[in-house]
Amino acid sequence: MTPLTGYLLVAALLFAMGLAGALVRRNAILVLIGIELMLNAANLNFIAFWRYGPHPEALTGMMFAIFSIAIAAAEAAVGLGLVIAIYRHAQTTDLDKMNRMKG
């Protein structure tokens, strides 16, 4: 197994874990944690391809990962703000109980 394959497999496994977390857990915060894991798995792919790609000095994969980290921080802030707003409204963060479009 080459190093790049190893990193790609770790990223694929991490992505699947994040997806499973986002799909099977009831708590909205856990869904956000799953989404963060998926974003991180994508970042790992970018960095791995940057490292083993033919032109690492062009910095494309590295830049994509850095911007992706910045976007993920914004996403976490807005997502957790939404969770807190929904909790204040519905007194729960259980996604199975949020089954109405109209409060």
Next chain:
Amino acid sequence: MTVVFYLIATLTLAGGLAAVLLKHLVHCALAVTVAFGGLALLFLSLDAQFAGFAQILVYIGAVAILIVFAILLTRGSELPKDGVFSRTWLVGLAIAAGVFSVLGWAVLESAQSLPQQSAVPAVTVHDIGNALVGRYVLPLEIVALLLTAATIGAVIVALHEKDGAQ
């Protein structure tokens, strides 16, 4: 493939698995912090020092703390009575397993055509800074604007009270 890679990969995957499976939300937040740390170590082992330290700063320093705050503010530390997994957990698990099998199959099938060993890229933080204010200056400004808007938006969303509640 060194021993170090296997150790870091095991740590990261164990953290991710624990974050998804543990019952208590606070434990999940701690486990996901371990996974973020493992990912930072993976970045460092890929010679991406800047991304590794940015990962530690942003994820362990900010996102993990935000998650803990959200858990405390929503009383998420109490265990729900009717289980932590959704009613449709089997479907979700099947989808995740399907996605992983497709991704793993694609990686293993293309293993021969992927690039093999290569020299350590001679990229310094100086180069990254030059690229950020040179070629990538427009995305940098857009990200700065987005972060400002997202922070203000998050505060407004979380502050919003229903009319007459205050």
